[in-house]
Amino acid sequence: MSISDWFPIYLTLKVSLTATSLTVVIGLGIAWVLAKKRFWGKNLLDALLMQPLVIPPTVLGYYLLVTFGRGAWLGRFLEENLGLTLIFTWRGAVLAALATSLPLFIKPARAAMEGVDPHLENAARLLGRSELGVFRAITLPLAWRGVLAGVMMAFARSMGDFGATLMVAGNIPGRTQTVSIAIYDAMQAGDVGVANTLVVIMTVFSISVLLLVGWITAGRY
Template sequence: MQEAWTALGLSLKVALWATAIDIVLGVALGWLLARVRFPGRELLDALLTLPMVMPPTVLGYYLLVVIGRNGPLGRWLHDAFGINLIFTWEAAVLAAAVVALPLVLKAARSAFETVDPQLEQAARVLGISSFAVFLRVTLPLAWRGVLAGALLAFARSMGEFGATLMVAGSIPGKTQTLSIAVYEAVQAGQDDTANLLVLVTSVTCVVVLLLAGRLAPPRKVLP
């Protein structure tokens, strides 16, 4: 039973860190795609959306290639700082962040596209800098959509399995998240533990989805 609560605590930590990373990247990239016109914009959007449709094990393999000991990022981190990401909870955060990023990105882009550009232009006419316009005008008008996307990313991070298992493994108390703990419990025939973990995961995800639904921007009714 103790291992179940340990897995829950680790999953919450991983999901919170992954969601925080996705909020920063998703908001920045969402604003870029919504407000800046440049060649290859839709191609970039498609590439950033790939984690939504690509098998998690494939994403995990790509991450291994990048952050593994022989990968470009992994080798640099090891040689420069002595950091080894593979089979750590930080690797689980990275995997969850990559998988859940499109949820924040899509929600943020959609929310920013609903903000009237004339309101932003009016603020600039008053002498407000572009960054201040974003913080004081754009983001406050789009916050509901961004937060809804962040909640969906949190729920997705809580349930991440394939990519996390590839890069973080299943080390009890260190990298064994809820979804991996469910798999291990089923494999070991520990039905009581599996049932508890499934119940906790399901309740958490349902609550998050209900909150995301309430925060989502209202849909426009066509005449």
């Protein structure tokens, strides 16, 4: 494999790490709200957030295109005010990875937070802690296994996205070509050696992540 053949691995790691970081920041808040708050429309919000798990990735990609594309209000706003172009850039791949991995993070994180005894959180409030203080001192430390499992799942998912990434970021070698797309490209070009190497790397990585998640979530206080 040439140096340029390794670029998809570099890009995939960059996209996954960025997307996972964003997933954690956004997902922790959402998971906490879904786990601890009662409000009108909660089930609908939950259903919407879980959509990326069930709709075809190309459909998700389409939604992202029409929302963040240059023709869309939001896409124009981001480009004109923040200079942020998402479509057909590596940031677009981050957006696609974020959308697909967010529900995978929220699900275990929410379940873990729901499992934290409300008595403990109330005890912390009575001992003078603010809501953020309760979250940091009690909820998160007691839900960390579920949260970490969510991080791992989100990271693994954002490493492997194909459909949504292709729709939003395209397939530009050296710019937006991630490992999944590079494998497809290599197979199309008959470059079985590159495809095999990338497939083995991805498979080993995915199995490792799942083993790690299993190991982490097995322990109990």
